[in-house]
Amino acid sequence: MQAFxxxxxxxxxxxxxxxxxxxxxxxxxxxxxTGSWYSVRLENETKELLECRILGKFRLDDLPLTNxxxxxxxxxxxxxxxKAMIKKILPRSNYVVRQSPxxxxxxxxxxSNIDQAVLIVTVDFPHIKPGFIDRFLLMNAKFDIPVTLxxxxxxxxxxxxxxxxxEMKSIYTKIGYSVLTTSVVQKTGLxxxxxxxxxxxxxxxxxxxxxxxxxxxxxxxxxxxRTGEISDYSGKGQHTTTFAEMFELDFGxxxxxxxxxxxxxxxxxxxxxxxxxxxxxxxxxxxxxxGGSCLHRSEPGCAVKLAVExxxxxxxxxxxxxGLLEETEDQNYWERHKEDI
Ligand code: GDP
Numbered sequence: 134m135q136a137f138x139x140x141x142x143x144x145x146x147x148x149x150x151x152x153x154x155x156x157x158x159x160x161x162x163x164x165x166x167t168g169s170w171y172s173v174r175l176e177n178e179t180k181e182l183l184e185c186r187i188l189g190k191f192r193l194d195d196l197p198l199t200n201x202x203x204x205x206x207x208x209x210x211x212x213x214x215x216k217a218m219i220k221k222i223l224p225r226s227n228y229v230v231r232q233s234p235x236x237x238x239x240x241x242x243x244x245s246n247i248d249q250a251v252l253i254v255t256v257d258f259p260h261i262k263p264g265f266i267d268r269f270l271l272m273n274a275k276f277d278i279p280v281t282l283x284x285x286x287x288x289x290x291x292x293x294x295x296x297x298x299x300e301m302k303s304i305y306t307k308i309g310y311s312v313l314t315t316s317v318v319q320k321t322g323l324x325x326x327x328x329x330x331x332x333x334x335x336x337x338x339x340x341x342x343x344x345x346x347x348x349x350x351x352x353x354x355x356x357x358x359r360t361g362e363i364s365d366y367s368g369k370g371q372h373t374t375t376f377a378e379m380f381e382l383d384f385g386x387x388x389x390x391x392x393x394x395x396x397x398x399x400x401x402x403x404x405x406x407x408x409x410x411x412x413x414x415x416x417x418x419x420x421x422x423x424g425g426s427c428l429h430r431s432e433p434g435c436a437v438k439l440a441v442e443x444x445x446x447x448x449x450x451x452x453x454x455x456g457l458l459e460e461t462e463d464q465n466y467w468e469r470h471k472e473d474i
Contacts, residue, residue: 160223163206164379171202171219173210174379185210188218196240199233203242204377204389205334227276229336231397243272244336244377244389249279251329253339253348255286256294256301262340264453266301267411268397269338270310271457274410278336280310281329285344287316304447308413317347327352332385336377338394345390353382358390404428404458411454413446428458 161173161183175181188211191201202208202219205228209221228245250273254261266282273280282305284298302312313329315322326348329335339345346358358380377391408428409415414437421427422434429437429451440446 158220159210159212161208161210162379163202163204163208163219165376166200166202166204167376168200171208173208173217173219175210176207183210183212183217185217185219188220191222196230197238198230199236199239199241201242203228203245204379205245205247207246227278229272229276229278231272243391246334247278247336247389248333249281249329250336250338251281251283253283253285253337253343253345255284255343256290256297258286258289259340259342264456265340265397266305267450267453268457271407271410272397273336274412281313282310283313283315283322283326283329283348285315285317285348287314287321288319300449304449307447308450315348317344317351320351323348323351327384330382330386330388334379334387334389336389336391338391340394349388349390353380353384356380358392404461407454407458407461411450413440413450414454417446430455430458 159175159177161175163171164174164182165172169186171185171187173183173185175183185208187202202222203225206225207223208219209223211218211220225245227247229243229247229250230240231243233239233241250269252266252269254266270280282301284301290298298314305312311329313322313325315326317323330352337345337349349356349358377389379387379389381387405426405428408418409425414429417436417440418425418427418429420436421429421432423432427435427437429435437446437451441448441451
């Protein structure tokens with residue numbers, strides 16, 4: 134019996150030694166995710182790209198997520214017998230989530246650990262969807278991520294477009310966001326766009342057709358951005374979804390591209406949370422009779438409504454806010470519009 138115990142403890146210790154030889158923990162950054170697989174770029178000198186799966190369950194503040202690991206996450210990898218597994222997500226400095234395009238009660242993590250977010254738009258080529266800018270700002274408001282709006286295709290703007298541009302510039306710069314204008318055709322604003330991205334980790338978004346790929350190619354040739362959406366089979370049928378991807382920039386910095394975003398919805402948000410995320414409204418809300426619980430709709434003594442009437446708060450932003458509030462409270466909204474999301 135004693136011999137058996139001795140033998141088994143010897144065997145056990147051998148097993149442990151055996152395991153130690155083949156297990157190694159490495160740190161890397163998630164650069165791409167396609168649902169169940171994650172591409173992780175190692176931080177060591179090899180800069181090797183590993184295709185990983187997830188080990189165990191990860192949660193984010195107990196929120197229901199469709200994808201627990203985001204592009205931009207720094208992760209610990211367990212590499213055993215040639216298989217690479219993500220076993221730990223290192224603490225995030227921030228993250229960006231939106232409502233899942235597939236499941237209305239779930240959230241989709243778009244990216245994490247970013248320095249800034251950049252939204253490419255045009256005044257009319259294609260026409261910007263009402264409220265899209267504000268939704269994008271809202272998405273980045275939780276961690277106060279700096280946002281720059283890039284108005285592209287400036288060469289196509291006629292005088293009425295320029296009026297819109299000026300109005301947009303004045304609305305958004307007044308509340309602390311940056312605005313750039315660019316034209317890939319006339320090669321204007323490209324240096325400023327490059328400077329914006331240099332040495333930072335930037336989330337880059339824009340509705341299809343705004344010229345995002347052209348702009349990025351103009352400052353970083355040969356980068357292959359995906360232009361459409363990627364299909365993924367999810368048991369219930371064929372779906373399209375957005376998979377972010379991180380690219381290294383030759384001139385310094387990294388960019389997380391988010392292809393295929395048509396619309397942003399936030400049915401998970403508390404209406405008060407939305408009110409507080411409109412930064413200029415939040416600033417005025419301390420003067421509302423109901424303070425932080427005022428939703429600035431029909432409450433008496435609302436300082437925000439007064440500021441809209443006097444023009445201190447943009448009526449455009451305010452109306453977008455009311456629309457978003459209504460949509461968020463209307464749980465069926467998602468069902469009617471899921472084709473657009
Ligand atoms: P994406 O879907 O946002 O990646 O858009 P693309 O980069 O594919 O561009 C969509 C179309 O807009 C293409 O035909 C581009 O040549 C055109 N385009 C891109 N930037 C500009 C610009 O600054 N001016 C004009 N006139 N056309 C542009």
